[in-house]
Amino acid sequence: MPCTLTSLPVELSTIIVDQVDSRDISSLRLTCSRLHSTTLYRFRQSFTHRTTNLSSKSLRALTAVCEHEDLGPAVRSLTVVAAYYDTTFLQKVLDTKRPYKKYNEEHGPVIRETHKLCTRKELNTVATQHNTLIRRQADQAKVATSKSDLIQLTAIMQKASNLRTITLEAGLYQYPEVRVAASQSRGAWADVWKQALRVYSVTMTALAQSKLRIEELHIYGGEWGCSVPAYDMHRLMPDLLAKGLKEVLVQSRVLSLNYATRLLEAERPFGVKGFQGYPRRIEESNTKLVSLAPDKRNYLGPAYFLSLCPNLQELDIGYYALRIPEWCSSRDFSAYWGGYENAFDQITRSVRLPKLLKCKIRGQSIRQHALLQLLKDSP
Incomplete structure (x- = not known):
């Protein structure tokens, strides 16, 4: 029937x-x-959870959802991905004409150790993928230059009235549809971190300007391979406070945060002093690792941020330093470590979280008095 x-x-x-x-x-x-x-x-x-990489296409799609009278109120969680598009691998395939293994989300694509050459069809596919990454790079640069990502993200947060959770993630794209975890970014780690810092700045500024009160905030928390330099957290704070960040975070119940106490200065050549003995490849990377441990600005950032969240019930805070290349001994950089103990001491001295019920501390050694102070100030 x-x-x-x-x-x-x-x-x-x-x-x-x-x-x-x-x-x-x-x-x-x-x-x-x-x-x-x-x-x-x-x-x-x-539509409860939405994701954007701050590209013009993803922002337009997210705007359309948030403007819809039925779907907009349904959005409660937003993930912002700090995406870095690396074309070097596909360019290598085009240059060598060697095929690659199956893509893996953890390790990314790998060139096969074989004498077999790619077919014309395979090379055309790789060329198409390579052009896609180049277009995404161009779009990312255009959006960053015009600051349209900040404008649109602010509007999205204002329209998504029920948005309660913001998550920041980072990753590397060596292939259009496969994101490699930040912890596996290998030689491109400095570029991933640079993009992650920019996404942090854009997201927190948009959040402050939107006046949206959130309950959960995850800033690269639980994601080994990326964090926000404490120096930059401190540097950006005055402007964020002026735009209303304190009112936005006052009701936050859950916070996960990865921070670092080494400053990443990109696009600046090495100075002569102190770096003459390092491998030439460091000089060629055009990236400098700087320790500001004696400078309070390098470890006050996390404490400053936590002081804006007095109603936290769950805290996951991790220390993850800038990665040292595998081909360079960590002993060579021993003079550039430090500051993380000062950062955690500053948190226990200046931050009071009377409603804290659950706390996870990762990636850092803790002085006894600092841990006792944290336990004393918690219920």
């Missing part, structure tokens, strides 16, 4: 709808008012 979709029980129609492509279900819901009403809740659930 024939029957219409709307005559079926709600539970059964929901199961059927769940198996339909998103484009088809959108068409069905537009042509059937009853189906629209019975599946609205389940349809909205798929």
Whole structure:
């Protein structure tokens, strides 16, 4: 006996709808008012979490969702990805004409140790992928120069009235659709960190300007391979406070934060003093590692930030220093370590979290008096 979709029980129609492509279900819901009403809740659930890499395309899509009268209020969680697009690998494939192994999210693509050459079809595919990454690089540069990402992200946060969770992640793209974790970024780690810092600045500025009060904030927390330099946290704080960051964070209940006490200065050649003995490849990387341990600005940032979150119930704070290249001994950089103990001491001295119920401390050694002070100030 024939029957219409709307005559079926709600539970059964929901199961059927769940198996339909998103484009088809959108068409069905537009042509059937009853189906629209019975599946609205389940349809909205798929928009609870949104992700953007601050590209013009992803920001336009996110804006369209947040402006929708039904879908906008459904957005409760937003992940902002600090994406760095690295074309060197695909360029190497084009130059050597050697095939590559299957892409892996953890380790990325790997050149095969084989004498077999790529076919013309494979080279055309790689060339297309290479051009895609180049276009994304150009779009990223254009968005950063015009600051349109800040403008659009601020508008998105203002329209998403129920947004309660912000997460910052970082990763490397050596292939258009595969993101390599920041901890596996290898030679491109400095560029990933530079992009991560910029995304932190844009996101926190947009958050302050939107006046949106959030409950959970994850700043590269729990993600080994990336963090925010404490120096930059301190440097950006006056401007963020002037734009209203304190009011935004006052109701935060959960915070996860990875910080570093070494400053990353990109696009600056090495000075003559102190770096003459290091491998030439460090000089060629055009990147400088600087320790500002004697300078309070290099370890006050995390404490300054935590002081804005007096109602925290869960805290996950980790120390993750700038990565040292595998081909360079960590002993060569022993003079540039330090500051993390001062950073945690400053947190325990100046921050009071009376509602803290759960705390996770990772990647750092803690002095006894600092730990005792933290336990004393917690319930």
